[in-house]
Amino acid sequence: MTAVLAKTGLPGAPVVERAEAAWRKRDRWWGLVFVSPQLAGMCAFVLLPFAVGLVLAFAQWDGLTEITWVGLANFQAQLADPVFLRSILNTLGLALITVPVGLALSLLIAVALDRLRGRTGYLLLYFAPVMTSSIAISLVWQQILRADGPLNQAFFRVFGIPGPDWLGDPHFVLLAVSIVTIWSSLGLNVIIFLAGLQGINSNVLEAARVDGAGSLRTMMAIRLPLLSPVVFFSTVVAVISSFQTFDVVFVLTKNGGPENSARTIVYQIYDEGFRHFQFGMASAASIILLVLTLVVTAVQLGLQRRFVHYES
């Protein structure tokens, strides 16, 4: 008989202790066995690297020689570095472009597909970039965005003036990165919005129609408010994803773009760590990114009370 006792009972009632069933105990152990690979993976690839990164942020280390403790010097150096500050601005700018534009476009497409027959084909088309390697996508877009590439050739044919040097002009590089980022993440948001739209109770929509609400009114007063939890979720995910932009910048611009015009914080982390062998500085930049992400997410969570409607 097991010695493990459980406390049960109603308020005021005497505590009744009963032995835990053997099968329940066995199940619990098996449960632990089944989740242990996931736990081990999480410890090895999430918690341990995070702990190491946190420690390294306060040290100077080139990956080859001894570690030297430097306290807050890495943070001070990063925050005083105009290149790092530029990378923060670029990251925020990228989020400001890609999140609203990307989500608005996805919502429009999802609404259009909601009642469309044969939408599976369209969904596959929109979702294809999500399943494709971001490196492959970036390489293709690199050719499309060339100064003499097909996009500018089409631009010239339509408007009769040469298009911009998307990847060579510091004023356009961030826009070019935004275009590729929006294009590649569109399909995932479309799927999520479409699922949200189709989850709306048809009785509510029917009632609105009976009350004489038109399509626009139904959209603004019924569907969008009911979709707001999904929009909120997508916004949080999109902002975090945008803050982590690296591969597109790495492939499209090779070095963060002319005059660091597309250098993001994650690119800065890579640059400090793997090009300059400054792992302390890279870790400090990672911690700053983490804090920035937490702050922005906290603000979003705070705002959800005003803008997000949860159906009770």
Add this chain to the structure above:
Amino acid sequence: MNSFTLSRRNFFTGALGVGALLTTTACGSTGGNATSKITWSTWGTPEEGQRFKKFNSHFKADNPTIAATLQMVPSYSDYHSKLLTQLTSGTAPDVFYVGDDYIGKFVSAGVLMDLTPVVEGADAKVKLDDFNPALFGAGRTDTGIFALPNDCNPDVFWFDKKALAAAGITENPAELAAAGNWTIETFLAMCAKLAAKGLTGAMFWNYWSTHWSWVAANGGQVFNAAGKFVLPEDPKSVAALHSLADAFTNKSFTVADTLPDGSGADSLFVSHKAGFYVQGRYGIATAEQSGTKDDYDIAPWPTVSGKPGSSGVAASYLVINAKTKAPAAAKTFVGEFLCAKGQTLRLADGGNAVPSVKGADSVVLEGNYPAHAKSFLEMTNTGFEDFATEAKMPGLSSDVSTAMLTMYQGKTSASDTIAAVAKLMEKAV
């Protein structure tokens, strides 16, 4: 019929017996002569990969007890970050290449084996004296020789006779150089004529050799003997950078790196739209692409006096991981790779570099192409490697080039660029 039951004990006994038999057989297959396994890594194009595989085959034939496995990384820019990760995690190859802009860091970090025994002693495949002393750069310190140059590429002035003729230039830069009359003044005048005809004057790659070779050609100094960055204090160096900035902003010079893909430096050169293209022996492949390779020849860097001077020689280094588990095999590999025979094997038949040792010079002169191929050897002998101060700081060379690029593009003045580069050097120190 007798039934046979395999008990657990019998199963394990049998398994151990089979295992022992297989182990004995495996040992027997080498005749008791264990094979040493080493891995070596480098970067390079698929064509270069073929040359390395060819070397591996020859090495295997000559050293049947050593199995050398090649790890090839396509991109130079990704190579050192991968290497750093491997070194940090203890999975680095036994022997590996290091670029001249990173070698100082790896040497000072103490992760490389002293190669002095490889180049000393009666049995050494390649002797220290065989190497061109100008190529050691930051690989050699007071405490030992930690990196040996694989081969090198002096930055020569490839010129297009057809493009020069189209601009009304009748003088041959290679012949002017041979006569001691290849001056900077003459060169700039040629570039101006080319630009006036709508052609590109000279195309340079944006890296240390371009900036510092121009300073040296103008009689200036970049670092002093103690490794201090003295360029800002040297009037000749400052004047040199001003003239370099002017040549780029007036379009006489072009940065090859920033040309659009569709009309890159190679395309311009093979289509006879550029007068000069400054690069190494790998320019042979570019000239061959044109189908009229005899239109091209090479000259050294011009100088103020017209007499031959010293200019940048790019090199890569071969090193041994200090933690290798097969030091003897690694040393044998390095010796074979760098000896005259090994270099000839890698660089013959239109190879892309110049040997770093004596006895393999013939590969440069083979086929009598280009006409003044001897310049490759002369420039290697008188050239200089990336300065140790710069090579000790990972990414510094690249950061300097980024700062220089803004000057080449006319976005910053020469004075501001010198100040910015001085700040980078100061920060690195």
